[in-house]
Amino acid sequence: MNDIKIYIEKHKDRFIEELIELLKIPSISADSAFSEAVISTSKLIKISLEKAGCDYVEICETPGYPIVYGEKVIDPNLPTVLVYGHYDVQPPDPLELWDSPPFEPIIKNTKTHPEGAIFARGACDDKGQLYMHVKALEYMTSTNQLPCNVKFMIEGEEEVGSESLAWFVKKHQEKLANDVILISDTGMIANDIPSITTGLRGLSYVEVEVTGPNRDLHSGLYGGAVANPINVLTKMIASLHDENNHITIPGFYDRVENLSTAERAEMAEAPFSLEDYKKALDIDAVYGEKGYTTNERNSIRPTLDVNGIWGGYTGEGAKTVIASQAFAKISMRLVPNQDWEEITNLFKSHFEKIAPKGVIVKVTPHHGGQGYVTPIDSIGYRAAAKAYEDTFGKKPIPQRSGGSIPIVSLFEKELKSKTILMGFGLDSDAIHSPNEHFGIFNYLKGIETIPLFYNHFTQMKLTEL
Ligand code: BES
Numbered sequence: 001m002n003d004i005k006i007y008i009e010k011h012k013d014r015f016i017e018e019l020i021e022l023l024k025i026p027s028i029s030a031d032s033a034f035s036e037a038v039i040s041t042s043k044l045i046k047i048s049l050e051k052a053g054c055d056y057v058e059i060c061e062t063p064g065y066p067i068v069y070g071e072k073v074i075d076p077n078l079p080t081v082l083v084y085g086h087y088d089v090q091p092p093d094p095l096e097l098w099d100s101p102p103f104e105p106i107i108k109n110t111k112t113h114p115e116g117a118i119f120a121r122g123a124c125d126d127k128g129q130l131y132m133h134v135k136a137l138e139y140m141t142s143t144n145q146l147p148c149n150v151k152f153m154i155e156g157e158e159e160v161g162s163e164s165l166a167w168f169v170k171k172h173q174e175k176l177a178n179d180v181i182l183i184s185d186t187g188m189i190a191n192d193i194p195s196i197t198t199g200l201r202g203l204s205y206v207e208v209e210v211t212g213p214n215r216d217l218h219s220g221l222y223g224g225a226v227a228n229p230i231n232v233l234t235k236m237i238a239s240l241h242d243e244n245n246h247i248t249i250p251g252f253y254d255r256v257e258n259l260s261t262a263e264r265a266e267m268a269e270a271p272f273s274l275e276d277y278k279k280a281l282d283i284d285a286v287y288g289e290k291g292y293t294t295n296e297r298n299s300i301r302p303t304l305d306v307n308g309i310w311g312g313y314t315g316e317g318a319k320t321v322i323a324s325q326a327f328a329k330i331s332m333r334l335v336p337n338q339d340w341e342e343i344t345n346l347f348k349s350h351f352e353k354i355a356p357k358g359v360i361v362k363v364t365p366h367h368g369g370q371g372y373v374t375p376i377d378s379i380g381y382r383a384a385a386k387a388y389e390d391t392f393g394k395k396p397i398p399q400r401s402g403g404s405i406p407i408v409s410l411f412e413k414e415l416k417s418k419t420i421l422m423g424f425g426l427d428s429d430a431i432h433s434p435n436e437h438f439g440i441f442n443y444l445k446g447i448e449t450i451p452l453f454y455n456h457f458t459q460m461k462l463t464e465l
Pocket residue numbers: 125126158159160161185186187200203367401402403404405406431
């Protein structure tokens with residue numbers, strides 16, 4: 001497979017141009033004004049899978065956005081790899097913070113990406129990473145080196161909770177049957193420190209609404225005499241953490257898995273510089289749950305964060321008003337064993353209970369999902385580790401991530417197979433933020449590493465090493 005390097009060198013300009021075309025379409029799943037763009041992206045994915053050598057590709061309609069399914073089955077007796085990715089992206093706002101328009105991709109050099117990076121919404125999450133798989137397939141089919149069967153399942157609702165995909169997976173277990181699921185939708189430590197994600201956090205996302213008086217009031221005439229929904233909401237939110245930054249919801253930690261001292265010591269060995277971390281974010285101190293390191297706080301510990309808060313007057317100048325209502329969106333990141341529906345209920349009853357007299361509190365659950373951990377002794381993990389070692393010249397470090405891909409635990413439940421998270425993004429790639437980008441090095445390294453995974457996995461699987 002040495003010729004993969006030659007193949008990439010020969011075709012890399014085209015690989016980049018094709019990705020740029022994909023990034024130009026604003027497939028924002030959260031905003032219905034962009035529904036046509038989301039749908040046309042699914043069509044482009046279909047065409048790209050056909051061109052890359054799938055024998056059969058279909059656009060599967062769902063109650064929401066379509067799922068693109070493609071396959072190349074060369075021999076039913078050989079193992080099957082199922083690739084998952086998502087073609088939808090997060091809304092790009094606030095637009096004024098982008099140095100270049102989010103859907104006009106450009107290549108620029110950065111400190112972490114001296115070989116250049118493509119700047120666009122979705123560059124890393126997940127169009128760039130999913131397209132590595134399409135190009136890896138192109139290489140394997142066009143050079144007659146595909147060692148096993150492959151199926152692709154690319155959805156358009158990941159950023160809004162994967163509701164249609166859950167429905168689709170439950171309905172098509174046989175069609176989706178596989179030996180391993182392969183996803184590139186996570187990150188690695190650094191370009192010279194490869195790592196493989198072995199855990200994802202679960203998620204419970206809720207919206208809260210506090211209603212006080214039946215209309216907005218003059219803050220002089222009524223101020224001090226009625227509950228101000230914004231004051232009340234912020235006080236209630238503040239009470240959700242204690243002085244040690246533990247979450248105060250009763251029962252919240254009941255199922256949290258406590259890692260052994262040995263496991264924590266092993267985690268602490270992963271290369272990490274607190275100084276660089278702070279510098280990258282322009283902060284003078286980190287902040288979080290007492291008794292845990294930064295890496296622990298953002299991977300093995302659950303969290304509760306306000307993602308948005310609004311109410312009252314936020315326009316120019318000053319308006320003296322007590323708003324009738326206040327709102328917030330809150331996410332809780334969960335760790336394995338915590339059940340997202342149970343946590344949602346615990347939150348709801350606690351939040352309703354702590355509401356003072358004089359306001360009405362409403363909690364509306366949005367979406368959620370379970371966390372995931374994958375063992376490092378499975379064939380899939382070992383095949384991936386070998387592939388990274390081949391292309392990076394170093395053993396990858398297993399690392400739990402703080403992010404969530406809720407559908408992964410459903411895959412395990414419904415399809416009974418393990419997921420391998422071969423992510424090639426960096427934390428500094430600014431996913432979900434302005435100026436999201438994906439390194440050209442990372443993009444091409446992904447394309448180089450994926451075919452090696454197929455080879456190692458097939459070999460190991462056939463001999464059950
Ligand atoms: N690709 C991310 C998740 C991710 C990124 C995991 C980096 C690990 C490392 C995914 O697209 C995402 O953003 N997931 C959402 C959850 C979803 C239900 C909206 C998240 O983590 O906020």
